[in-house]
Amino acid sequence: MKKLINAADEVLVDALAGVAAAHPSLSVNVEERYITRAGGPTPGKVSLVSGGGSGHEPLHGGYVGYGMLDAACPGEVFTSPVPDQIVAATKAVDGGAGVLHIVKNYTGDVLNFQMAAELADDEGVRVEAVVVNDDVAVENSTWTAGRRGTGATVFVEKIVGAAAERGADLATAAALAREVNDRSRSFGVALSACTVPAAGKPGFELAEDEIELGVGIHGEPGRARGRLVPAKEIAAVALDAIHTDAPISGEVLVMVNGLGGTPLIELYVVFAAVADWLGARGVTITRSLVGNYITSLEMAGASITVCRLTPELADLWDAPVQTPALRWGR
Amino acid sequence: MDATVFRAWIIQAAQQVIDNADHLTHLDAAIGDADHGINLSRGFQAAVKLLDETNPATPAAVLATVGRALISKTGGASGPLYGSGFRQAAKTLGEDTDISPVQLGAALSAALASIQQLGAATPGDKTMVDALAPAITAYHTTIDTGGNLPDATRAAAHAAARGLHDTVNMQARKGRASYLGPRTIGHQDPGAASTVLILQALATATAEAS
Numbered sequence: 001m002k003k004l005i006n007a008a009d010e011v012l013v014d015a016l017a018g019v020a021a022a023h024p025s026l027s028v029n030v031e032e033r034y035i036t037r038a039g040g041p042t043p044g045k046v047s048l049v050s051g052g053g054s055g056h057e058p059l060h061g062g063y064v065g066y067g068m069l070d071a072a073c074p075g076e077v078f079t080s081p082v083p084d085q086i087v088a089a090t091k092a093v094d095g096g097a098g099v100l101h102i103v104k105n106y107t108g109d110v111l112n113f114q115m116a117a118e119l120a121d122d123e124g125v126r127v128e129a130v131v132v133n134d135d136v137a138v139e140n141s142t143w144t145a146g147r148r149g150t151g152a153t154v155f156v157e158k159i160v161g162a163a164a165e166r167g168a169d170l171a172t173a174a175a176l177a178r179e180v181n182d183r184s185r186s187f188g189v190a191l192s193a194c195t196v197p198a199a200g201k202p203g204f205e206l207a208e209d210e211i212e213l214g215v216g217i218h219g220e221p222g223r224a225r226g227r228l229v230p231a232k233e234i235a236a237v238a239l240d241a242i243h244t245d246a247p248i249s250g251e252v253l254v255m256v257n258g259l260g261g262t263p264l265i266e267l268y269v270v271f272a273a274v275a276d277w278l279g280a281r282g283v284t285i286t287r288s289l290v291g292n293y294i295t296s297l298e299m300a301g302a303s304i305t306v307c308r309l310t311p312e313l314a315d316l317w318d319a320p321v322q323t324p325a326l327r328w329g330r
Numbered sequence: 331m332d333a334t335v336f337r338a339w340i341i342q343a344a345q346q347v348i349d350n351a352d353h354l355t356h357l358d359a360a361i362g363d364a365d366h367g368i369n370l371s372r373g374f375q376a377a378v379k380l381l382d383e384t385n386p387a388t389p390a391a392v393l394a395t396v397g398r399a400l401i402s403k404t405g406g407a408s409g410p411l412y413g414s415g416f417r418q419a420a421k422t423l424g425e426d427t428d429i430s431p432v433q434l435g436a437a438l439s440a441a442l443a444s445i446q447q448l449g450a451a452t453p454g455d456k457t458m459v460d461a462l463a464p465a466i467t468a469y470h471t472t473i474d475t476g477g478n479l480p481d482a483t484r485a486a487a488h489a490a491a492r493g494l495h496d497t498v499n500m501q502a503r504k505g506r507a508s509y510l511g512p513r514t515i516g517h518q519d520p521g522a523a524s525t526v527l528i529l530q531a532l533a534t535a536t537a538e539a540s
Contacts, residue, residue: 053405076372078363079405107505108406111448115401115410137509143501144508199355199364218363221510 001195001202008197012054012076019061023324026064033081034089035061035072041095046164046173047071049090050102050157052109053078055196056217058325059153059294065323066330068161069102070095077196077297078218080108086116090125098126098170102156102177104149105133106218128170130177132156134186134305136245137214137223148216151255151305152184154293155317158326162319180313185246187238188303190215190222192261194296213237217259217296217303231266235273238304246308248278253287253307253317260292261300267291270302278306287317293325331429331479335539336392337381342531344374350527357520361507365406366520373404373412389429393420393437407505408521411449411458415441431479438466438486449504456500456507456514458521465490465529480540483533490529494522 005011013030020028027038034051041047050060051073060072071089075081090099099120103113110131117127134152138144160168160177168176190212193202196219203219206212211234214223226237242248256271258264267290275285286309294303307313320329347354347370354367377399386392393416401413419437423429429437442462451457453464468489472482497519502508507519 075405076369077365079365079369080407080409082402082405082409084402106407107449108409111407111410112405143503144511145503145505148509196364196368198368199359201359203359203364216509218506220361220363220506221513223509223511 001200003195003197005197008200011197012074015054016074025322026061026324029088032088033074033085034092035064035074036089036093037065037070041070041093043095044097045095046097046168046170047093047095047099048102048157048161048164049073049086049093049099050153051075051081051086051089052104052106053080053218055297056294058292060157062325063154063157063323065321067165067319067321068157068323068326077198080106080112083112083116083119086113087119090116090120090127091123094125098128100160100164100170100173100177101127101129102153102160103129103131104153105131105146106148107145109149126170128174130156130174130181132181134181134184135216136185136187136241137216150188150217151186151257151294151303152181152307154255154289155184155253155305155307156180158321159313159316161321162316165319180307183309183313184305184307185242186303186305187241188215188217188222188259188301189213189234189238190259190299190301191228192300194219194260194299196297211301214241215296215299215301217294219296219299231269232273232276235270235304236277239274239277242304242306248281248283248306248308251284251286251309251314252278253289253309253314254278254285255289255293255305257289257294257303257305258292259299259301259303260295261298262302264291267302270304274304287314331389331434331536331539332427333387333389333392335535336389338538339532339535340374340381340392340396341378342535343528344378346527346531347371347374347524354520354524357518357523360517361502361510361514362520363506366408366524369404369406370408370524373400373409376400376403388423388425388427390420390423390425393417393423407449408524411445414444414448418444431473431482434479435466435470435473435482438469442466451504454500455504456497456502456519457504458519458525460497460500460519461490461493461522461525461529464493465525478540480533480537483529483536487526487529487533490526494518494526497522
């Protein structure tokens, strides 16, 4: 598998050096493995810290900046960050109003962030954690590790980031994050697997006419294998799953997210299908995002995230943001 | 069993994990995200390095150092789980410089308890617990029926291997594999596989020491 890297065991360090060189608005601590805003924390503002395995870029480092995250902690590819880096980042961005940890629901992420929150608390930093678990492909039951945190993570980071800039306190920010999570659902489909640099080969093999349904963002196989069908039908499968789980109505924010290996033209084909499906059911798309926002290395495929908006959430979505990956209003 | 034997155990465990990293990755690719071998190798290499740098004098200090390195360097779920296991085991050993077989048994039980508390896995969930729990039972049974330390650690390693084999027919209910549901049946659990390696290393280190 051809990759545009130097050496498999240097990918993260090399990439972080690249992020630092490309984005002067960011401060990248390569040794301690965290990314913060170059201007430092905003005194009196609740700070937002997130993180997770690398390989999902622009998530999370690309979302550090005004109106979104204060810090991002990149782990090794597809591997949760360790408590040390999360604690260091938390302390670095504490502006005195407390820190919100935005944690995607994976066992590793949850455990490492939990440990970090306890350690940070020992050092006098007030931390609250919210867990994102929007993926409908996995049944949330005692028989699984619970639903995965996927596309809604971007929505949470943007909407709560805006609220924090406007002076929301820690409890309000946490409640808002949970509200966005509760109102959002996602479903992903893969047309190809991806290859973790250190593993050297794809996570699974798909035949020319096969797809994986209900994939996450870490390259593991999905819930089921299916046949490759037109984008309209794939979008219907995803939206049926979302709608069955939490009926979609009213005004929505829709993200058609590329998993890394699918061209933008195809994402727009999917969006058209999504728009038709929702339109036929009287749902109005009032906000959208189309592109690579939470990826899985070079996996071909897309995920669809739908958030049932309220006027408040829409207003916060529209609020100014200035990060490498999302920028509007300033 | 003194600090030297504990260190020999960890060095042996690190070697086993590194030598089998590709295999662990392969197991993890089938039902996970293909990073278990890489992560655990990194964690154990860091543990060996930290042992060399700090030269802990007691068995408890050796295990605490390993736990700290695993938490700080492994990442994923296995870092906190194995790391807490070693740290809790260390806490049962106090300042003693020589650990009896009974004391080691208590330390291993403490490790299992902390892993189950943190990860909430029970036997049958298709996790490391499915290798570790039977191993610890076998260890205690051997000691209770008059066996010596090498007998007990060997029995533990064998029971872990049988537990690993038993994970093949289980459906994963914890961790990343649980997203795949019934598709995990027919595959060994990577966490159980690495547990077997660590316990095999313990058996080797204690046999060599006696």
